[in-house]
Amino acid sequence: MSASLVPTDLVSGPSPETTTDSQNQLQITDLAEVLQLLRRHGYSGVSYHTLSLYLGLFPNTIRVIEADHRGDTERCLSECFTKWLGKADDVQKKGGPTIYSLVSALRRIGGENGVADGIDMEKHPACKILACHSAQQSVIAAALPQLVIVLYLTKLIKEMILPTNVQGENLLIQIKEAVCNDYQKLEAFAVILCKVKATIEIGNSLLKEYSEVFCSDDLVVMNDDNGLKIYLPQSMTAQFTTMRLKFGQTFLKVEKCIKEKSPAHKDIKNILSYYSEDLESQIAHCEST
Known part of the structure; x- marks a missing residue:
């Protein structure tokens, strides 16, 4: 030749x-x-x-x-x-x-x-999962330059490059290689995509498929008010439990502070109104005594 x-x-x-x-x-x-x-x-x-x-x-x-x-x-x-x-x-x-x-x-x-x-x-079933989303590759590639830092920190790409000096297609090639070498990188990539509005559905889809293949007994499905299903690793539930406990403890501390030294009703109303506009109509009917 x-x-x-x-x-x-x-x-x-x-x-x-x-x-x-x-x-x-x-x-x-x-x-x-x-x-x-x-x-x-x-x-x-x-x-x-x-x-x-x-x-x-x-x-x-x-x-x-x-x-x-x-x-x-x-x-x-x-x-x-x-x-x-x-x-x-x-x-x-x-x-x-x-x-x-x-x-x-x-x-x-x-x-x-x-x-x-x-x-x-x-x-490499992880590679197959990623390949099944090839039709959405342009959407993913367009979002990648803004994610260079987090992609580098999670070892999905090899070099830290300024977003203005890199194309999404080149980043995607590196990500595919990382996923091929370590299937767990697919989960990390899916979580990152969930942080961007344009790719959140793709990220959730990847996360669901990853969970079904690699940890079918480790899947949590959460629904928001609009019926959107969010697939999360079971390991994250412990973190949410800790957050809820801390949130509850905060309310207990606030309640204790109010009982020990009650602030003015006007101040409480202002704080609640600032916290949520939905409460304003109810707060307006509250007695000040």
Whole structure:
């Protein structure tokens, strides 16, 4: 294959979105499992050449393998993945030998989305949940620049970048990688989306699906006055209980203070009116004695 036939995005340098922690990388001993995974989800191996390029192997490396095993697609596939797992050529620059890199490459070569989705569903259900919201990707991406700080603090992105210097699409790529590497990051991302008006429904939907898959026995459903359902982790109920107790204790303290030294009725009325306009009509009928 001549250099001119190599896709231009295959020869680009490393990007922060494609680096992956070594602890998530596959080893050469995982070769049989990786090949079985591909077969299990219907990968024929015919496109191994293009797939290997997207995984980071050099054209010459693939040519040598093809020359040694001419006409044997299965053996060529096996040898290419051996090189991939061995981190040959530019494999590390393409994200290293990880399931995330494999799924990404399968999607990019075209015609293998079914294989990619199957692997994603088996190995990374969190990725599948996020992928199901691809139709809303533009809405999510538009909201992300204003969330750079919290995304960085929750380790959903790798760098702190000024909102004016970053595009939401690039942030979303990093978030998808973070979710792929750690499914719990999906919950963190959903909670963050719930803080933005434009994405609160998406966040709640992600949180619900996450809870159903990863903690079906750990789900709390809350309803507001408009019938909107809000899905929260069970662990948060303890925090709400503590807040309610503190709130109740505050009222007890206020009651005690009033009994010990009662303020003027006028002051009490003003405070209650300031607290809630809905009380004004009732306060107006209160006796001042």
